[in-house]
Amino acid sequence: MVIMETENGRDYMNIVVQNLGFNYPNGKSIFNNLNFTINKSKVLSILGPNGVGKTTLLGCIARLYLPSQGDVFFDGKSYLSMTQCEIAQNIGYVPQIIVPAFNYSVIDYIVTGCAPSMKVFQKPKKEEYDRAWCAVKKLKLEHIAHKSIMQISGGERQQAAIARVITQKPSFILLDEPASHLDMGNQMKLLEILNDLAQEDYGIVMTTHNPDHVFILDDQVAVLRDEGNLISGKSRDILNEEFLYGLYGSKIKVLNIKELGRMACIAQGIL
Numbered sequence: 001m002v003i004m005e006t007e008n009g010r011d012y013m014n015i016v017v018q019n020l021g022f023n024y025p026n027g028k029s030i031f032n033n034l035n036f037t038i039n040k041s042k043v044l045s046i047l048g049p050n051g052v053g054k055t056t057l058l059g060c061i062a063r064l065y066l067p068s069q070g071d072v073f074f075d076g077k078s079y080l081s082m083t084q085c086e087i088a089q090n091i092g093y094v095p096q097i098i099v100p101a102f103n104y105s106v107i108d109y110i111v112t113g114c115a116p117s118m119k120v121f122q123k124p125k126k127e128e129y130d131r132a133w134c135a136v137k138k139l140k141l142e143h144i145a146h147k148s149i150m151q152i153s154g155g156e157r158q159q160a161a162i163a164r165v166i167t168q169k170p171s172f173i174l175l176d177e178p179a180s181h182l183d184m185g186n187q188m189k190l191l192e193i194l195n196d197l198a199q200e201d202y203g204i205v206m207t208t209h210n211p212d213h214v215f216i217l218d219d220q221v222a223v224l225r226d227e228g229n230l231i232s233g234k235s236r237d238i239l240n241e242e243f244l245y246g247l248y249g250s251k252i253k254v255l256n257i258k259e260l261g262r263m264a265c266i267a268q269g270i271l
């Protein structure tokens, strides 16, 4: 059954993951029977130890992989009944490692985000470039906009890929470890942008290895565990010290920092 959630009497779009299971062709089972809903105007963070299947799960939600079991529904429609173009118009994906196909300038790479809403072989015009420049300004990337995408750093490339997905204007944006190459300042800028995008009605899903980022966003979390199952809910209801120790096998303090007005977590360090 697909649940259409209602807020103020109005149905709104969601992605429903239903009984989802995935095995790689070598037979390796990654997860089974996952059930959760991704809502617009929210940030859902996916946490879990290395190798547990976060990227694979995001790949199933982006429809890069077909599930071995269950299905994913967008706005009540099974992915299997949607074309790749329909999916790309509604769901944007930023991979962990960005390997551009051509030696574009950064702005020409970002404008390719408009492709799902353009005709085949149509060249981007002023309207599409205006969209791309809007995203460049949002991420403050003006200083690299005319550089070659091949000649910028990993962190700059990660930010260019985020600008590209914003240019795409999908309803949902999926990001695989979007902060992995970013310095502390750019990590905070990224979280602010993701929070702003959720306020602007986008649905955001990101994988992360940093539970403190989940507390900063103070929204939904889904935790994928070694047994291939998932627990989801409000971050502050799930991420306590005992739970994080069970997840990572490491002692992590969870503190309510009054000056910050938020929960925070800090590794205890080498004992």
Ligand SMILES: Nc1ncnc2c1ncn2[C@@H]1O[C@H](COP(=O)(O)OP(=O)(O)OP(=O)(O)O)[C@@H](O)[C@H]1O
Binding pocket: 024, 025, 026, 028, 030, 048, 049, 050, 051, 052, 053, 054, 055, 056, 057
């Ligand atoms: N093409 C593949 N064929 C078989 N097994 C694979 C393939 N790609 C990944 N795996 C395995 O699937 C499991 C899940 O990988 P995945 O990349 O989804 O994990 P992850 O949670 O995102 O990891 P990390 O946090 O280290 O990025 C891993 O054990 C990995 O070795």
